Amino acid sequence: MTSFDGVARRLGRVARGVTLAARTVVPVDTNPVPADWSHVTKVDPEDAKKLPLLYPLYLRHTSAVSVGGSADVTPRNTEETFELLGPASVPVFHEPSGPRHVTLRTREQADLLAIPEVLNGDSEALVGQLGEATEYVREEMVPDLLADRTPWLPDFAVEALADFATSWLLADAIFEAYVIQNPDSAAAREANVTETDLLTPRESKQRAMAAERHLGSELVYLEYSGTYGGDDAAETLATISEGLTWSRLWYGGGIDSRERATAMLDAGADAIVVGDAFHRVADEEAELCERAAEDLGPAASASAVREWVGENVAVADSHAAAYLATIPSVLHPERVAERYLTATVRTWLRLRELVEDGASVRASSTGQSENGLDLGRTLGDDASDELGSDDAELVRRCLLALVADRSDADGLSSLDDVPTDHFALSGSSL
Numbered sequence: 001m002t003s004f005d006g007v008a009r010r011l012g013r014v015a016r017g018v019t020l021a022a023r024t025v026v027p028v029d030t031n032p033v034p035a036d037w038s039h040v041t042k043v044d045p046e047d048a049k050k051l052p053l054l055y056p057l058y059l060r061h062t063s064a065v066s067v068g069g070s071a072d073v074t075p076r077n078t079e080e081t082f083e084l085l086g087p088a089s090v091p092v093f094h095e096p097s098g099p100r101h102v103t104l105r106t107r108e109q110a111d112l113l114a115i116p117e118v119l120n121g122d123s124e125a126l127v128g129q130l131g132e133a134t135e136y137v138r139e140e141m142v143p144d145l146l147a148d149r150t151p152w153l154p155d156f157a158v159e160a161l162a163d164f165a166t167s168w169l170l171a172d173a174i175f176e177a178y179v180i181q182n183p184d185s186a187a188a189r190e191a192n193v194t195e196t197d198l199l200t201p202r203e204s205k206q207r208a209m210a211a212e213r214h215l216g217s218e219l220v221y222l223e224y225s226g227t228y229g230g231d232d233a234a235e236t237l238a239t240i241s242e243g244l245t246w247s248r249l250w251y252g253g254g255i256d257s258r259e260r261a262t263a264m265l266d267a268g269a270d271a272i273v274v275g276d277a278f279h280r281v282a283d284e285e286a287e288l289c290e291r292a293a294e295d296l297g298p299a300a301s302a303s304a305v306r307e308w309v310g311e312n313v314a315v316a317d318s319h320a321a322a323y324l325a326t327i328p329s330v331l332h333p334e335r336v337a338e339r340y341l342t343a344t345v346r347t348w349l350r351l352r353e354l355v356e357d358g359a360s361v362r363a364s365s366t367g368q369s370e371n372g373l374d375l376g377r378t379l380g381d382d383a384s385d386e387l388g389s390d391d392a393e394l395v396r397r398c399l400l401a402l403v404a405d406r407s408d409a410d411g412l413s414s415l416d417d418v419p420t421d422h423f424a425l426s427g428s429s430l
């Protein structure tokens with residue numbers, strides 16, 4: 001027995017050596033966070049943060065979407081956000097800020113689970129919350145899953161499987177080592193980061209090096225949430241990146257222009273994270289569509305809508321253009337913004353037309369509308385042609401659900417799970 005244990009220990013050491021060699025000396029990239037992700041859009045599930053009506057159009061340009069936020073996030077609004085984002089063609093990962101934000105449903109929908117550990121907060125934010133989460137997974141989430149899916153398993157097998165599944169969930173997750181540098185943010189309050197906890201560039205680098213080597217953090221995240229870190233952040237990114245060989249380095253906070261995005265990428269960030277600038281697109285369009293609905297009739301022609309947008313919207317100063325400008329691969333953000341804002345107004349007017357006509361919109365078992373939701377006609381061909389088939393189906397479902405909310409609709413129970421409250425326009429009358 002002892003000798004078997006000895007062999008197992010030696011094998012374990014060899015495996016650790018191979019893993020370390022792959023992270024350092026061998027020229028392969030074993031980090032599960034793709035190196036080519038350079039732009040991440042953070043979608044906050046909290047009820048006050050909304051989505052643009054045609055969100056898959058905007059999100060098709062970002063490398064990945066992160067679902068998470070620090071305030072007013074609940075299991076319900078997190079699951080609803082995944083209902084909308086999970087089926088989209090862009091990779092979606094989950095960044096919980098509390099143990100119970102992770103549910104069986106969010107695990108099914110998310111491509112990755114990214115768990116925050118704060119390097120300059122209190123011990124709760126480094127390991128306390130993770131401890132609570134591990135207990136919850138081992139003693140509630142996994143046993144509930146096993147009871148549901150494998151009720152015939154004997155108790156001893158349930159125990160062993162629950163141990164394995166809990167460890168697997170953590171082994172399969174990625175860990176994000178946060179350095180929070182804006183004490184005025186919700187994330188700082190959550191992690192108990194105060195003015196005295198802010199780090200110098202050198203201290204940030206030292207903790208990042210420890211996170212890579214000791215905690216195995218796939219990601220180091222310099223977080224200025226809500227405010228732009230400017231030159232201080234650039235210096236910190238440059239210093240941290242000198243110390244990292246394997247972990248990715250991300251920057252988030254106040255990115256709302258091409259200049260800010262490129263400044264942080266040039267300073268050494270592998271990716272920038274954009275949150276508020278995306279949600280502002282939704283707030284802006286709600287106001288815009290309400291104005292358009294007052295000026296234009298529901299049956300306004302495509303050219304009338306284009307003209308109205310040209311005359312009434314300062315596209316260069318719009319939040320749509322600002323968000324798109326944060327994505328370096330979007331070469332002409334203003335042009336793209338004009339196309340998307342026009343498509344949004346067209347869509348909104350078309351939905352009003354459908355509701356006004358008292359259209360009984362039906363969804364067939366495949367989710368196809370039988371009445372009037374041809375996307376080319378609704379969004380305009382140029383915008384609808386940009387959507388792949390999964391995104392097109394998702395947009396169609398969301399639009400049908402918004403109409404169904406306001407009409408006598410038969411056969412629409414398949415749309416009940418579309419959480420339309422998450423659109424900024426859900427508060428506007430159709």
Ligand SMILES: CC(C)=CCC/C(C)=C/CC/C(C)=C/CC/C(C)=C/COP(=O)(O)OP(=O)(O)O
Pocket residue numbers: 042044068069070071095096097098099100102115116117118124125126129130131133134137178185186187188190191223225226275
């Ligand atoms: C393993 C399971 C089931 C769950 C993990 C649960 C854990 C450990 C959560 C970590 C909670 C934590 C340490 C939070 C600290 C604050 C933080 C970094 C929040 C992330 O906030 P952002 O999403 O950046 O927030 P804002 O965009 O609102 O600023």
Ligand SMILES: O=P(O)(O)OC[C@@H](O)CO
Pocket residue numbers: 042223224225226227251252253254255273274275276277
């Ligand atoms: O909302 P903003 O300021 O873009 O910040 C993004 C992200 O770092 C928040 O976690």
